[in-house]
Amino acid sequence: MFNKIALVGGTHGNETSGIQLIRNWQAFGLPSRFSTLNVSLNIANEAALEANVRFVEEDLNRQFTFDGLASSNTSKEAVLAKTLNQKFGPKGNSATDFVIDIHNTTSAMDATLILLEADEFHTQLGRYVKQHMPEANILVEDEKPYLEHGYLCTTGKKGVMIEVGGQPQGVLREDVYLLTQTMAEVILDFCVAYNQGDISTDALPPCEAFRLGENISFPLSEKGQRTAMIHHSFQDSDFAPLLPGMPMFRTFDGKDINWEGDKETYPHFINEAAYHKLDVAFATAERFTL
Ligand SMILES: [Zn+2]
Known part of the structure; x- marks a missing residue:
């Protein structure tokens, strides 16, 4: 049962669609069909919003590991994470049944639901979202156990992220805002149905999903400067198959660098602005049936 759900925007202070959705639902109320749910509406990092930046000192959405929460780190976000962990968690023994954390990306990922586990519950959730929102992408990041992630949403007993772009x-952008709103509502519809016992095993048809692979870096010179940019034919191709031999980078002296994997991959977070400092060009994924 979902007795307590936390909807969160503004974990990153310059990701406006989730922030605006929270603000609007605070002002106008949640749609009445969710009246049976106990949903709190939260803005995570007000200081980052104020400054219109992703974070003030450190990425808030990487602070929620057990080590991070126990550390003596005094950065603004490390301190904020401890406060939020008391509010939503505490992680591992949480008073919140479900944390839904809303993000947006500069990559053309459309409406993407990020799941951190592919167990029975999340499988049903992913299938339900895909059935009610066929344009959604379901991305599974289960390369490590749920509680080992540093994401804010892991303060809940269960936690997922909504990631919409490009914005x-x-x-x-209105189109991104509307996709964000639709996905949030579909997830809450699932919660209502789940509480009513309407979600049963194998009731929902299996669906296409993607499993995170690895981050691919921009090519760098010996001095650490980029020597190439995302190839024009690859830009905005998130979740389209990247086949061996297809170009992914164009070097600044005009040569193509191709994907040399032994099979196709499903790239996402292509040219994500927030990964600039990390020199991450995109992430790979494999397609599977959830
Ligand atoms: Zn974000």
Whole structure:
């Protein structure tokens, strides 16, 4: 049963669609069909919102490991994480049944639901979202156990992320906003159905999903400077198959660098602005049936 659900926006202060959805639901109320749910509406990092930045000192959405929460780190976000962990968690012994954390990306990922486990519950959730929102992408990041992630949503007994794009940082696009709203509502519809006992094993048809592979870095010179950019034919191709031999980078002296994997991959977070400092160009995934 979901007795307590936390909807969160503004974990990253310049990701406006989730922030605006929280603000609007605070102002106008949640749709009445969710009246049986106990949903709190939360803005995570007000200081980052104020400054219109992703974070003030450190990425808040990496602070929620057990080590991070126990550390003496005094950065603004490390301190904030401890407060939020008391509010939503505490992680591992949480008073919140479900944390839904809303993000957006500069990559053309459309509406993506990020699941951190592919167990029975999340399988049903993923299938339900795909059935009610066929344009959604279901991305599974289960390369490590749920509680080992540093994400804010892991303060809940269960936690997922909504990730919608492409939307520039600090900008609100109506199409991205509407996809965000739709996905949040479909997840809450699932919670209502789940509480009513309407979600039964094998009731929902299996669906396409993607499992995170690895991050691919931009090519760098010996001095650590980039020597290439995302190839024009690859830009905005999130979740489209990247086949061996297809170009992914164009070097600044005009040569193509191709994907040399032994099979196709499903790239996402292509040219994500927030990964600039990390020199991450995109992430790979494999397609599977959830
Ligand atoms: Zn984010």
